[in-house]
Amino acid sequence: MIPQNVQKCIDACNECMKACEQCFSACLQEPDVGARVHCISMLRDCADICSLTAQYLARNSMSAKQICSLCASICEACAEHCSKFKDEHCKTCVEMCKKCAEVCRNMAA
Template identity: 35%
Template sequence: MSLAETTSKIDHLSEEQRECIEICTKASEVCEWCADECAGSEEMAECLRLCRDVADVASLHARFMVRDSNYSSKLAELCAGACEECAEECERHDAEHCQVCADVVRECAESCRNMMSA
């Protein structure tokens, strides 16, 4: 069962929340990939750190949305900020994994910003 199929069964989620859960999950996965690719390179240390931060925060935010936590909007703000900082760092590098990561985390930041008031 896909993530979209799974979240469609959770009654309390809006379509906007379902989309945010999907993009947060995607951002978490892409950031893990980017961080792994950056590992071992001293010049990529900041990129690696920020990617790991986003991977953890985005995953946590998705889980909080699923459980309808009262803290979800606060995590949305944190996730959006982390995603924006990560995207800025990734955009500084020519590596394909960094460019892919920057695109995905920018999308995640936008989605999370929409969740801040939801």
């Protein structure tokens, strides 16, 4: 059985992955896409690391804490970039990134 706190962290990573992928596609379609290049790049990185972190956690990897630490850093950077935009998809993404960062920081500790 996956322990409760690990389960919670996997779910936070998966939710953050979803929010980032969605925000990525939505940002690409915004009229000011040219202003969102860094945000879009961060969203992609963030979705990818969240996805792999969820896999490491679910397999009870010996490197789970290490990848959680990296995931938290990237989520924090992504939240910062996304917070410059006020669309609903960006707001949701910031929220999910911050939550995932917090849960991953705890897991890494």
